[in-house]
Amino acid sequence: MTQHLHLQLRNISKAYPNGVQALEAVNLDIQRGEIFGIIGRSGAGKSTLLRLFNRLESADGGEICIHGIPISGGRRQLRDLRRRVSMIFQHFNLLSTRTVAENVALPLRMAGIPVAERQRRVDDILRLVGLESLRDSWPSQLSGGQKQRAGIARALVTQPEILLCDEATSALDPENTLAVLSLLKEINQRLGLTIVLITHEMDVIRTLCDRVAVLEKGQVIEQGEVWRVFGDPQHEVTRGMLGTLHHGRAENGEQLDVGQQFVTLHFNGVNGLEPDLREIARVLGGSQLIYSSCEPIQGRIVGQLKLRVEAPLSAETLRLAAGVADRVAVQVG
Ligand SMILES: Nc1ncnc2c1ncn2[C@@H]1O[C@H](COP(=O)(O)OP(=O)(O)O)[C@@H](O)[C@H]1O
Ligand SMILES: [Mg+2]
Structure with a gap:
């Protein structure tokens, strides 16, 4: 048009x-x-x-x-x-x-x-x-x-x-x-x-x-x-x-055990990245999905994916994680 x-x-x-x-x-x-x-x-x-x-x-x-x-x-x-x-x-x-x-x-x-x-x-x-x-x-x-x-x-x-x-x-x-x-x-x-x-x-x-x-x-x-x-x-x-698209869901008593971290992967659509669960599992290993707010808007996937992972993540893992999302945030305890 x-x-x-x-x-x-x-x-x-x-x-x-x-x-x-x-x-x-x-x-x-x-x-x-x-x-x-x-x-x-x-x-x-x-x-x-x-x-x-x-x-x-x-x-x-x-x-x-x-x-x-x-x-x-x-x-x-x-x-x-x-x-x-x-x-x-x-x-x-x-x-x-x-x-x-x-x-x-x-x-x-x-x-x-x-x-x-x-x-x-x-x-x-x-x-x-x-x-x-x-x-x-x-x-x-x-x-x-x-x-x-x-x-x-x-x-x-x-x-x-x-x-x-x-x-x-x-x-x-x-x-x-x-x-x-x-x-x-x-x-x-x-x-x-x-x-x-x-x-x-x-x-x-x-x-x-x-x-x-x-x-x-x-x-x-x-x-x-x-x-x-x-x-x-x-x-x-x-x-x-x-709301939840970016603030995440209100914490529902999601606990971290000793030696665990939350990792939030943000997707903003700019680079066309999408939550590729197999790739994410490969990079982050035995992680557990807490929630996803990802949704398609005008053909692009935006939102965030929150995972619980075993800590501490190595510098190498973090470097790889930076490649599967537009932004990666780590939260300890
Ligand atoms: N006829 C009016 N006289 C005086 N103040 C008004 C009038 N209409 C709206 N306002 C004020 O102007 C501001 C913007 O109102 P409005 O355009 O109705 O906002 P919205 O539609 O985003 O809720 C508000 O502070 C409102 O109280
Ligand atoms: Mg109005």
């Missing part, structure tokens, strides 16, 4: 009237057709950032461009922007007194699209999200997953080029989460839509996103391809969010 810059943020800052500095010097380049994830702790500024893209919030400084054109125009440009940049929400935001089809038609009504055209487009989009049989149902009759599919249909009915998702699966059970995620992936691939999503579920980033940015106190502290950021996080905050 040739790279084509879609959304660009330059030196964006935003303070709320109460003095909270929500964003500070944020720079982001989002490519056309990619699924870009934003993660960060609660209060980091994620929602504020996303809401700048369709001007639900405005920045105090810096510039946001779509296809190289600043989005800071007047009323007409704002209306056009809202059509091109749609949003879905954690709690779906459907009107309870309107049917599914009426909810989905709402943006078209507001845009003054004639009835016949409206109905055709609503039916098309309901078919795409698999809700055609529920077009005349009320939101209260839908499951969470169906509500979010209606939310997605409403967002897509204006034929946007960018879809913003703020914790879109956080209110769903695991099964519906998977269904909504695969729908988002399908939309991304079939319609070539650029998707920017916020989530606190690292699995969503791992399975869906091409690249990810980590926000902390209103600043981007790291960003890059998902396997890179997850495989070798540079910031303690990122490691904290990734």
